[in-house]
Amino acid sequence: MLTSTNPGAFVARAIPKTPRLDLVVVANMVEPGSRVLDVGCGDGELLQLLAETRDVDARGIEISRDGVNECVAKGLAVIQGDADTDLADYPDSTFDYVILSQTIQATRRPRWVLEQMLRIGKRVIVSFPNFGHWRIRGQLLWYGRMPITQNLPVSWYDTPNIHFCTIRDFVDLTRALDVKIERGVAFGPSGGRVRFDAPWWFWNLFGEQAVFLLSRKN
Amino acid sequence: MSIVRLDRGDKASRAEIIRREADEPRSQVVVLGKDKPLKLDAGVELSPYQVAYQTYGELNADRSNAILICHALTGDQHVHNVHPVTGKEGWWDSIVGPGLPIDTDRFFVICSNVLGGCLGTTGPASKNPATGEPYGLTFPVVTVRDMVRAQAALLDHLGIGQLLCVAGGSMGGMQVLQWVVTYPERIFSALPIATAARHSAQNIAFHEVGRQAVMADPDWRNGKYLVEGTSPHRGLAVARMAAHITYLSDAALHRKFGRRLQDRELPTFGFDADFQVENYLRYQGSSFVERFDANSYLYITRAMDYFDLAGEHGDVLANAFRNLKSRVCMVSFTSDWLFPTEEARQIVHALNAAGAPVSFAEIETDKGHDAFLLDEPELFAIVRGFLDSAAKKRGVKAPK
Numbered sequence: 001m002l003t004s005t006n007p008g009a010f011v012a013r014a015i016p017k018t019p020r021l022d023l024v025v026v027a028n029m030v031e032p033g034s035r036v037l038d039v040g041c042g043d044g045e046l047l048q049l050l051a052e053t054r055d056v057d058a059r060g061i062e063i064s065r066d067g068v069n070e071c072v073a074k075g076l077a078v079i080q081g082d083a084d085t086d087l088a089d090y091p092d093s094t095f096d097y098v099i100l101s102q103t104i105q106a107t108r109r110p111r112w113v114l115e116q117m118l119r120i121g122k123r124v125i126v127s128f129p130n131f132g133h134w135r136i137r138g139q140l141l142w143y144g145r146m147p148i149t150q151n152l153p154v155s156w157y158d159t160p161n162i163h164f165c166t167i168r169d170f171v172d173l174t175r176a177l178d179v180k181i182e183r184g185v186a187f188g189p190s191g192g193r194v195r196f197d198a199p200w201w202f203w204n205l206f207g208e209q210a211v212f213l214l215s216r217k218n
Numbered sequence: 219m220s221i222v223r224l225d226r227g228d229k230a231s232r233a234e235i236i237r238r239e240a241d242e243p244r245s246q247v248v249v250l251g252k253d254k255p256l257k258l259d260a261g262v263e264l265s266p267y268q269v270a271y272q273t274y275g276e277l278n279a280d281r282s283n284a285i286l287i288c289h290a291l292t293g294d295q296h297v298h299n300v301h302p303v304t305g306k307e308g309w310w311d312s313i314v315g316p317g318l319p320i321d322t323d324r325f326f327v328i329c330s331n332v333l334g335g336c337l338g339t340t341g342p343a344s345k346n347p348a349t350g351e352p353y354g355l356t357f358p359v360v361t362v363r364d365m366v367r368a369q370a371a372l373l374d375h376l377g378i379g380q381l382l383c384v385a386g387g388s389m390g391g392m393q394v395l396q397w398v399v400t401y402p403e404r405i406f407s408a409l410p411i412a413t414a415a416r417h418s419a420q421n422i423a424f425h426e427v428g429r430q431a432v433m434a435d436p437d438w439r440n441g442k443y444l445v446e447g448t449s450p451h452r453g454l455a456v457a458r459m460a461a462h463i464t465y466l467s468d469a470a471l472h473r474k475f476g477r478r479l480q481d482r483e484l485p486t487f488g489f490d491a492d493f494q495v496e497n498y499l500r501y502q503g504s505s506f507v508e509r510f511d512a513n514s515y516l517y518i519t520r521a522m523d524y525f526d527l528a529g530e531h532g533d534v535l536a537n538a539f540r541n542l543k544s545r546v547c548m549v550s551f552t553s554d555w556l557f558p559t560e561e562a563r564q565i566v567h568a569l570n571a572a573g574a575p576v577s578f579a580e581i582e583t584d585k586g587h588d589a590f591l592l593d594e595p596e597l598f599a600i601v602r603g604f605l606d607s608a609a610k611k612r613g614v615k616a617p618k
Contacts, residue, residue, distance in 0.1 A: 075607020
């Protein structure tokens, strides 16, 4: 079960100087010159990184008006829209990559969103905070309260995150959707990568964030 | 402001001004179509025809920094200069100028009066060369596509192959979209603002009210008022008043006027302009007729009514945008009920379905449809960012 994927296939390349490691990891998974849609692109940080370092045709969709306007003012091709509904409007295989960066836990229908992404993109990249990380488990276990961490600093009543999952949960979903995990990366709070040959339970316990590159099997 | 009356001024002199501005405008003009007539959608040919236009800034060496601005229904080519008839500043002075988002230090900005207009481009008030009298209702009905064809002919005359950008709001936005569909290879980018891919039934209905108001004025004389030396300015003023309400929002009207009375403490129990909002509308109506031709109003509203991009492409809007390479940035305003965000979203969906590079921003404002003409910092930031990135991508160099 655990050897069915090969997370180690990812080899770190020259990483440009940027503040957020997860964005760099995502960017490094994208082939230069490809066509990319970033779902929930926020203020366009990842899109700009992709445009500058990977020379991609970068598009974005973002629900917050402020985010969109900031992106457009930066010259990015971003539209205002809701991932939970608007992905249905895109034709099949429009993009080389469809990216969901730190957003899947905020969607109302994560499974549907992922299905749509796999339909409109040849490949899909998903990055998310791992709710199975030992710190989060520890907070629940010892304090009996919804965890608040540096990575997830908002209280349960204010957070937009309504569908947290663990790395194992996510892998289960990819199986249910019958998609191929081409690469996977998990890394801890300090940015250190979880050993790629470690088993899933180890990833799930020590990876604070995870990034997966998926593709359709057929 | 004192109470405004709609039937002020001298009719004969007004007819005189309209005729003069139509034939000999205080603007740059070019006569086109002598050898190559303009083929109109109505199935007739127009030859020759005059185009009046203004330019700002300088064209650079490789002619890559030209931006065409398309004006709205009652706008004109005087984007960034004092208006020759009204003496007021240009209608887009807030956004076009040195250092402004549409930067005339970097870009060569062109705006022409639309076909069917009344400030120098051939329209119903222009002299028909065949008769020596104003066309009036013998002028063929024109479409937004015809307007764009005339603009393309102007660009040919100016020696500009591909525009860096074509931009405009409202009916100007319709022309922008028409450019995207009819001449996609001639535009590097497009900026349609507060517009739609077709005129809605409600909007056609409003236009019909306006046209009926004009035609109900006895001074309209079946469209021959210029020849007969009269002026249907009361009808036109009413049309403008009704239309002006649609350009604003309930919130904006309330903020500006509320229920405040005009120059009085108590209602008069009569039909004078008791309320400030009434007087404001009368002012809008009466100042509009000083600079606008009533028949032009009929023709241009009609052109907007006929506008339906999907209709040209089997009712599938995405087909209109097939293989589009130009970048498009669509902008709408939350309180615009004339061209609501939903209409903009349909265009964005179609552009996405066609795989075109599109941005879409909705700007929150309570100023209604007219927001595109007003001081909207978010709009300015978006226009600046979009044009900067287009200029960068195209490698536009500043003019020497």
